[in-house]
Amino acid sequence: MPNPTAAMLVIGDEILSGRTRDSNLHYLARALTDHGIDLREARVVADDAAAITGALRSLSGRHDHVFTSGGIGPTHDDITADCVAAAFEVPIDVREDARALLADHYAQRGTELNEARLRMARIPEGAGLIENPVSIAPGFTLRNVHVMAGVPSIFEAMLASLLPRLTGGAPLLSQTLPVLRGEGDIAGPLGALAARHPELSFGSYPFVSNGVHGSNVVVRGQDAAAVNAAMSELCALFPGAVEGAQGGAAPGGAMK
Structure with missing residues (x-):
């Protein structure tokens, strides 16, 4: 529901x-x-x-x-x-x-x-x-x-x-993966990943760190197992381009 x-x-x-x-x-x-x-x-x-x-x-x-x-x-x-x-x-x-x-x-x-x-x-x-x-x-x-x-x-x-x-539903869980590539480089693979997980939402938020362009990729959903699975796939998509990632689906807007 x-x-x-x-x-x-x-x-x-x-x-x-x-x-x-x-x-x-x-x-x-x-x-x-x-x-x-x-x-x-x-x-x-x-x-x-x-x-x-x-x-x-x-x-x-x-x-x-x-x-x-x-x-x-x-x-x-x-x-x-x-x-x-x-x-x-x-x-x-x-x-x-x-x-x-x-x-x-x-x-x-x-x-x-x-x-x-x-x-x-x-x-x-x-x-x-x-x-x-x-x-x-x-x-x-x-x-x-x-x-x-x-x-x-x-x-x-x-x-x-x-x-x-007030009656609420299932809290929204989220994980964030900082990827040291620009949005233009990750758009294609990220779009394909989102298509494979229609039950989740994916967002990309650009940043610049020490002159390097990167993107904080955020995965959100109500099913912790689904969020964790998508994050595992995300990490596999960008080996060597991940900065400071931490596992575990977090409630609310928490960035982990």
């Missing part, structure tokens, strides 16, 4: 302007790979309601899960929650359990739960909360859309709260 599929929607003018470097996509991709959910698509959109709503509708209809980051804070440009509500045509308002979390958090800090901070308790009707152990303000899941913060430490903590609740 194929693994569930996912997409990520990164939201924020600061990402598109280059002011902020996104790291959440990289973190999510590795976490989902280990969990057995295949990340198939990623988009970045501005803080624009029509763009966010349109992307949510498109992605949620094409994938089992959609993960968002950004736009759930207390300021005027934090519009993600409203856009999720609009995309699924449900009401949104301050929810009492979310309000209680914020009220207790700010009371302990001696800080006022003002109108701006209360915006973070606005949750679309029918959504379930995603715990936020870092700054308390919750994310939420509505249908197959999981809404989380853009700050990496908070995003990662929310994801740790969410992932155990």
Whole structure:
């Protein structure tokens, strides 16, 4: 049975302007790979309601899960929650359990739960909360859309709260073989090897080391025996051209 599929929607003018470097996509991709959910698509959109709503509708209809980051804070440009509500045509308002979390958090800090901070308790009707152990303000899941913060430490903590609740498939295993030949030299044999192993995926990623052109050839699949067999064939294809190869199929994006 194929693994569930996912997409990520990164939201924020600061990402598109280059002011902020996104790291959440990289973190999510590795976490989902280990969990057995295949990340198939990623988009970045501005803080624009029509763009966010349109992307949510498109992605949620094409994938089992959609993960968002950004736009759930207390300021005027934090519009993600409203856009999720609009995309699924449900009401949104301050929810009492979310309000209680914020009220207790700010009371302990001696800080006022003002109108701006209360915006973070606005949750679309029918959504379930995603715990936020870092700054308390919750994310939420509505249908197959999981809404989380853009700050990496908070995003990662929310994801740790969410992932155990999601059903995954078989983790993706990978091995990498550094071959000291250019891609043009290995393309033919590598293509033939890939054709013999349609159950696996093969990638080639060029590098230059001490003036020598090489390629990191990556073999990925869910069957460790199949990955190991393909790697053995790969090593036999390029005797004497392999640098620092290590055996053993590794979970996720691990390079071994």
